[in-house]
Amino acid sequence: MTPRTPLRPASPRRDAVFVPGRRVPWLAALCAGLISIAPAAPAQDVPGAASDWRLNGFGTLGLVDVLPHDSWGFRREIDQTAHHDERVRADVDSRLGLQASWRPDPRLEFVGQLVLKPRAREAAGDESLAWAFAAWRPTPEWEIRVGRTSPDLFLLADVRNVGFAYPWMRPSVDFYGWMPASTLDGADISRQWRLGDGRVRAKVFGGRTSVTLGSTHDDGDTHGNVDPLLGATLAFDADGFTVKATVAEARTRARDTAAVAQSWNALDALAHLPVPAVATQAAVLRDSFPQDVFVTRYAALGASWDLAPWQLQAELSRITGNFSSSQAWYGYASAARRFDDVTLFAMIGRARTSRAPLPDPQWAATLAPVMGPALAAGAQGLGQGIASSFNLGRENQGSVSVGGRWDVNAQIALKMQIDVVRSAAFGGGMWAYDTPAAHHASVISAGMDFVF
Amino acid sequence: MAAAVRLLSRRRRGLLASLAALCLCAAALPARADVWVVVPVSSSVKAMSQKELVDLYMGRSRAFPDGTFALPFDLPRDDPGRAAFYKALTGMDLAQINSYWSRLMFSGQTLPPQPLPGEAAMADLVKRNPSAVGYLLQEPAADKGLRVVLVLKSAK
Numbered sequence: 001m002t003p004r005t006p007l008r009p010a011s012p013r014r015d016a017v018f019v020p021g022r023r024v025p026w027l028a029a030l031c032a033g034l035i036s037i038a039p040a041a042p043a044q045d046v047p048g049a050a051s052d053w054r055l056n057g058f059g060t061l062g063l064v065d066v067l068p069h070d071s072w073g074f075r076r077e078i079d080q081t082a083h084h085d086e087r088v089r090a091d092v093d094s095r096l097g098l099q100a101s102w103r104p105d106p107r108l109e110f111v112g113q114l115v116l117k118p119r120a121r122e123a124a125g126d127e128s129l130a131w132a133f134a135a136w137r138p139t140p141e142w143e144i145r146v147g148r149t150s151p152d153l154f155l156l157a158d159v160r161n162v163g164f165a166y167p168w169m170r171p172s173v174d175f176y177g178w179m180p181a182s183t184l185d186g187a188d189i190s191r192q193w194r195l196g197d198g199r200v201r202a203k204v205f206g207g208r209t210s211v212t213l214g215s216t217h218d219d220g221d222t223h224g225n226v227d228p229l230l231g232a233t234l235a236f237d238a239d240g241f242t243v244k245a246t247v248a249e250a251r252t253r254a255r256d257t258a259a260v261a262q263s264w265n266a267l268d269a270l271a272h273l274p275v276p277a278v279a280t281q282a283a284v285l286r287d288s289f290p291q292d293v294f295v296t297r298y299a300a301l302g303a304s305w306d307l308a309p310w311q312l313q314a315e316l317s318r319i320t321g322n323f324s325s326s327q328a329w330y331g332y333a334s335a336a337r338r339f340d341d342v343t344l345f346a347m348i349g350r351a352r353t354s355r356a357p358l359p360d361p362q363w364a365a366t367l368a369p370v371m372g373p374a375l376a377a378g379a380q381g382l383g384q385g386i387a388s389s390f391n392l393g394r395e396n397q398g399s400v401s402v403g404g405r406w407d408v409n410a411q412i413a414l415k416m417q418i419d420v421v422r423s424a425a426f427g428g429g430m431w432a433y434d435t436p437a438a439h440h441a442s443v444i445s446a447g448m449d450f451v452f
Numbered sequence: 453m454a455a456a457v458r459l460l461s462r463r464r465r466g467l468l469a470s471l472a473a474l475c476l477c478a479a480a481l482p483a484r485a486d487v488w489v490v491v492p493v494s495s496s497v498k499a500m501s502q503k504e505l506v507d508l509y510m511g512r513s514r515a516f517p518d519g520t521f522a523l524p525f526d527l528p529r530d531d532p533g534r535a536a537f538y539k540a541l542t543g544m545d546l547a548q549i550n551s552y553w554s555r556l557m558f559s560g561q562t563l564p565p566q567p568l569p570g571e572a573a574m575a576d577l578v579k580r581n582p583s584a585v586g587y588l589l590q591e592p593a594a595d596k597g598l599r600v601v602l603v604l605k606s607a608k
Contacts, residue, residue, distance in 0.1 A: 052566045058558055101563055106514060106521045106583070111560050131560050140515030140522075149560060158559030165555035197503070199512055237512070308543065341547065407547035410530060451554050 062093030062447030073432030082432030120214035163449035172332035174349030198238025240306035327354035357426040396427025526565035540604040
């Protein structure tokens with residue numbers, strides 16, 4: 001679909017077969033090793049410390065009805081399976097999470113978390129393992145985590161599955177919907193300092209991951225390997241105010257790198273033909289995706305302000321990369337006000353791919369005298385495939401959301417939300433089965449979030 | 453004379469009973485209960501500010517003001533005493549506290565303070581652990597091995 005996304009190569013859509021769970025032995029060995037050295041951790045420095053085992057969970061039961069009931073399919077994340085909005089659906093927001101934690105002393109912590117939710121048909125089983133890490137704190141200020149964590153890219157990147165943690169039915173689809181990487185196998189190091197009445201936190205992280213994105217037009221799921229994903233965050237919080245800046249870079253390869261390279265090489269050859277009308281268009285199409293490695297850079301700034309009874313939050317991110325279709329802006333702003341057990345909220349969001357839609361190549365007639373009708377038709381088919389893939393994956397949409405949350409008790413919240421989503425022509429990349437036409441939809445959602 | 457004393461005595465008993473009932477009623481209102489924050493007498497911590505305690509119980513800090521590791525303990529999730537503590541400490545109710553902690557806990561940042569079965573267990577564990585900090589809804593006796601480092605006034 002969207003070649004802009006590094007994990008979503010422009011073409012071809014179907015990649016090599018993923019080997020399910022091939023990273024699990026690495027994780028298991030890592031965790032086993034850390035557990036084996038755990039007794040050597042200086043628990044004696046904290047006499048009488050209580051070993052702390054916990055089993056907790058969270059979940060959402062949600063229903064979504066999208067009007068009009070048409071062929072487009074609403075998705076909150078692009079790793080969801082494609083569907084048409086022809087009936088009320090329960091698989092958009094519903095999910096269940098289980099988390100086991102063990103803290104033998106304040107310096108050491110082991111965490112495993114499983115998130116069960118509808119995923120792409122070809123998603124590997126181990127993609128449900130959201131966390132599997134050991135955290136070591138040599139001092140109260142330092143923390144080192146090793147294992148499976150998540151790329152700490154945005155304010156809510158780590159908790160977008162935990163509906164109870166935020167007022168809305170789901171984090172802004174305009175901002176978070178495109179983000180495909182939710183796990184990171186690697187390590188991060190963080191340190192915090194006091195600054196006046198506040199706290200500064202700095203973190204660097206690195207690792208690798210793989211993702212499976214649901215098909216959007218019955219053309220097969222897309223697989224990508226991200227290696228490495230490197231980033232850093234700097235955050236400051238004081239008196240309920242938090243501001244966080246993030247930079248990161250990801251290098252992604254499609255599983256079927258040969259097919260991507262072949263497409264790029266073919267377009268590169270066309271770009272060097274002595275036929276200016278074709279060569280110019282072919283160069284534009286060639287530059288919309290890289291020959292092999294999709295390099296994507298993220299920069300984000302987010303702020304939240306818990307000013308009881310008001311909660312304000314906004315984030316803005318800029319995506320760039322080594323291919324023209326990578327450029328995009330994402331942003332949202334939200335205001336919520338609490339009235340005892342009820343919270344009312346409003347949110348606006350915007351997603352926009354910077355690159356204009358690519359022209360639909362009509363090369364067959366021009367190229368036929370040069371390379372023969374069969375090759376000319378093939379060249380046009382390749383160009384049209386690339387252009388269509390980019391244009392249908394392009395994002396140019398905005399949404400306005402209003403809703404409410406009722407905390408039934410300390411562990412259950414009921415929510416309702418209405419989103420009005422407008423996608424411009426060639427701007428429905430967040431949706432499944434989108435078309436080049438502009439689209440207008442109302443998303444009506446109701447659900448129950450719980451923690452235990 | 454004797455009859456007058458007996459009458460006065462009955463009136464005094466009635467007055468005392470009424471006062472006792474009033475006190476019981478007041479004690480039964482958790483929103484009006486103060487909270488005593490305690491550390492063991494062996495702790496190097498002599499006093500804490502409310503902000504320092506907020507940082508510890510909201511996962512913003514892992515250390516006492518002197519830089520040593522802190523082990524905050526909590527009451528069970530639905531305990532009325534826990535609700536009174538967090539209301540007095542942060543002004544938030546338990547749903548807000550749970551929502552806040554679900555964000556930290558399920559994002560792998562840190563675990564919330566370890567819950568203990570009740571105030572007796574809290575007092576016992578804090579007393580035996582130099583790194584511990586806990587809270588009680590009743591003022592601890594002076595000889596219990598606990599030091600009060602902060603008294604939180606009940607939320608209005």
